[in-house]
Amino acid sequence: MLGTGEATQSPVATLSVALVALGPLLVAAVTLDRMAVQNKLHEALEYDSLTGTLSRAAFLRRSQRRLNTLVDGSQPVALLMLDLDDFKTINDTMGHAAGDIALVRSAGCILSALPHGAVAGRIGGEEFAVLLPMADHEDATAVADTIRRDHERLHLLSTRTATVSIGLAWAPAAPASVSPLLDTADRALYDAKRGGRNTVVAVTLA
Structure with a gap:
């Protein structure tokens, strides 16, 4: 009690x-x-869930934001458009799983070659884009060629390789918008594809 x-x-x-x-x-x-x-x-x-690169919208947004910090009439910039060669054939002959492997390994090649401050994203399908702020023409070309050469050694499940074509747009002074860089790099990419693939075509913005 x-x-x-x-x-x-x-x-x-x-x-x-x-x-x-x-x-x-x-x-x-x-x-x-x-x-x-x-x-x-x-x-x-x-982020793109397969490759770990930025999504298209995030790439465009971050690239524009980065450009906004360069628009003072003196800072150069480059933009690469990259497209895996014969990607449809890889999917059709080796299966979509092999296509996914190609995309993941391609993204790895791209990301491992980029300097600090670069912005990389998957634009759609087998196409990627890279913004290289404050890169002179020689440095931008060197990055693009490193990515291209690394893809030459990229093997998928067998001896099949996955090469890449690259369009490079370079401007001695960053434009106010990312659009002219994208348009120019896209046209250069088309020329690289038409010229035989597994190559880099560079264009300087006027």
Whole structure:
């Protein structure tokens, strides 16, 4: 028995005290879960799930933001458009799994060749793009040729290689918009494809 002056605490009161104590922990757990979900959504929107490069929208957004820091009439910039050669044939003859392997390995070749500050993204299908801020013409050409040569050694499941064609647009002074760089690099890429593939075609913006 309880002595005089002692009181029992009801189960409801005990539960209430426990909930009050746990409240901050529950709020923190919910907040962390929400942040984790938001981070996953952000990553899904920013990055291509297969190759780990930026998505098209994220590449364009980040490239434009980077250009905005260069538009002072003196900073050069280059943009590469890259397309895996005969990608449809790889898919048709070796299967889509081999095509996915080609894309992943291609992205690896691209990312490993890039200097600090470069921006790389998958533009669509088997096409990638790279922005090289403050790169002179020689450096940009060297990066493009390194990527091309690395693709020559890229083997898929057998002796089949996956070469790449590259269009390079270079400007001695960064334009206000990424659009002229993209358009010029895309035309240069078309010329590289038409000229026999596995090559780099460079064009200087006027």
